[in-house]
Amino acid sequence: MIKARVSRIDLQFITPGQTSRGTLNSKPSWFFILEHNGYSGVGECSVIAGLNPEYPDGYEQKIFEIAEKINSGVVPSLDDLDEFPSIRFGLETALLDLQHESAGILFPSAFTRGEKGIPINGLIWMGNKQEMQSRIREKLDQGFRVLKLKVGALDFDEEISLLRNIRNQFKPADLEIRLDANGAFSVNDAPEKLKQLSDFHIHSIEQPIKAGQWEAMAEICHTSPLPVALDEELIGIINTIIKEKMLDTIKPQYIILKPSLIGGLQKSREWIDIAAAKNIGWWATSALESNVGLNAIAQWVFTLNPEMVQGLGTGQVFSNNIDSPLELSGPLLYHRVNVSWDYSRIL
Template sequence: MQATYHKYILNFKRPSGTSRGVMIEKETWFIVLEENGKKGIGECGILRGLSIDDRADYEEKLHWSCSNIHLGKDKLWEALLEFPSIQFGIEMAFQSLISENPFLLFPSDFTKGKKSIEINGLVWMGEEAFMKQQIEEKLANGYKCIKLKIGAIDFDKELQLLRYIRQYFTPEQVEIRVDANGAFSLSEALYKLNQLSEFELHSIEQPIQKNNTDTMSELCRTTPFPIALDEELIGVFSTEEKEVLLQKIKPQYIILKPSFVGGFRGTQEWISLAEKYNIGWWITSALESNIGLNAIAQWTFLLNNIMPQGLGTGALYTNNYNCPLEVSQGQLWYRTELNWDLNTADFI
């Protein structure tokens, strides 16, 4: 078996804002396996500035992984504990290699085009008018769940946007999730949660910065509506550490990005612990290309989680790979009549 790795830069169609800044491009890496004339491809979905494996030795570790591909998927997963995006890329590449079709990793009614995955519509941070425009587009496109990035513009303006949605749509008609990406200060978080509760939100992701577990635990205990941990899970490697974290904070939900938490295996560990402690969960992408998103979506369908998932990111880029994934009326479909267009992927 031979393994190679390749860098690819995805360009956003428009600058995309979070409380940590504005993104105009996204770096990603692909691992390609080749054996007996067959190829398998995996995506290492690193997000600079957020991924725990955003380290100076990242490419060096990719090189090491390809040089030691003979160790196999399981031993490599153990050796790459501190590089969750590479764990995911390796898992995905091995699954791709053993599949009849390198892009049909987990056959199901989803990949047959018979069933879909409900997803949330993502509204990026920006000026009030831009956010309002995005909200209107998502609602017009049939989304029953929208997720707003908050914490970058004036908080009162963000409240106005939520008020605008609730003027026209009840919680039964449109579920609203908000994601603060850790933007609230420890002292003001509960006050802001109480203000947000007026709009009957489904949940808020990561209201405060990670590693403030005492405050986060208190917030989860006293919050007027559910809190979901996201960044808090990044860099928690062992099963024991994961369990200690969930026992201490007792969140209402956790949000799982396979590229951030150790691929399918790492995600499944979190799911098992969450269900043990009656904590809800859902899966989201980490802004991978359609190659990684395709694998995550196929795997997610098999989990039978009926909540809207965060998998609607395929249309963000100008130079993504065309694929069978298609969003329609707030649902992600696998259109069997559509083909992959990999003309720009000279490494496949």
């Protein structure tokens, strides 16, 4: 019989993370630790306050209820956890880890054997102009040629000035710029702001306006000179028919998959399949998980042979992350076979 226990950690940001929704100094994650026949499986339930719809009301209690159920001999169906996307992801990945009887290996591949890396973008957190310029220079010096910049928290003219400065130094052929507005633009302001941003040969912009405004977002996608990627728009949509309807209505160029926010790996694959039938591109992004969640997402993504650079570079933002085989080498994320997991922070 599978035995389950639960652990929690408050991940501390090395540098406070600024987004258009505010500043993050720490964030919680819970872990299912499953054991069976001498093997263990670990899965992370990671939440971001204000984004995960299931948090905080009764959240921790639900995790402990699931652990108690497992200890009574009943493993809940993942489909019973659709209303708890991050918990579904945590249980799904803990079971996959346990199933493969090899610590931290959920999807054996050339990635987990250390033979190939996953190309990722460099993430530039919001800050003042000088801070952001310094962070951009650091990422470029590390070899990144795809940068994702958060926009919407600074004065817009400052953000335009920053982008102009980048483009004066780096041509589009040498540096791809992705933007993430986190819904910061108003419906009225978005068209003009997107027009100004298009001067800088931007690859795409995530969620220019707040989620839930399908008709307004559809108009933006139709008229925008920049390709639009949906991010928060996917959160909370469980029904397959509604997923289809949303994509048919808005017709975005891309969708962003954050498994902790949309129900895990199976549910993310469902979004990919629906989008592919409509010629909508995708990439996956971690949502401030520890290395446990990041590892699961990275291994899964690799098996899909993605065509695009992924957003999996958040493993270095916490001072108390869980030591793992994941390692960045320039713009590539690797799984080092000679490095073991150290779960001491959560055991």
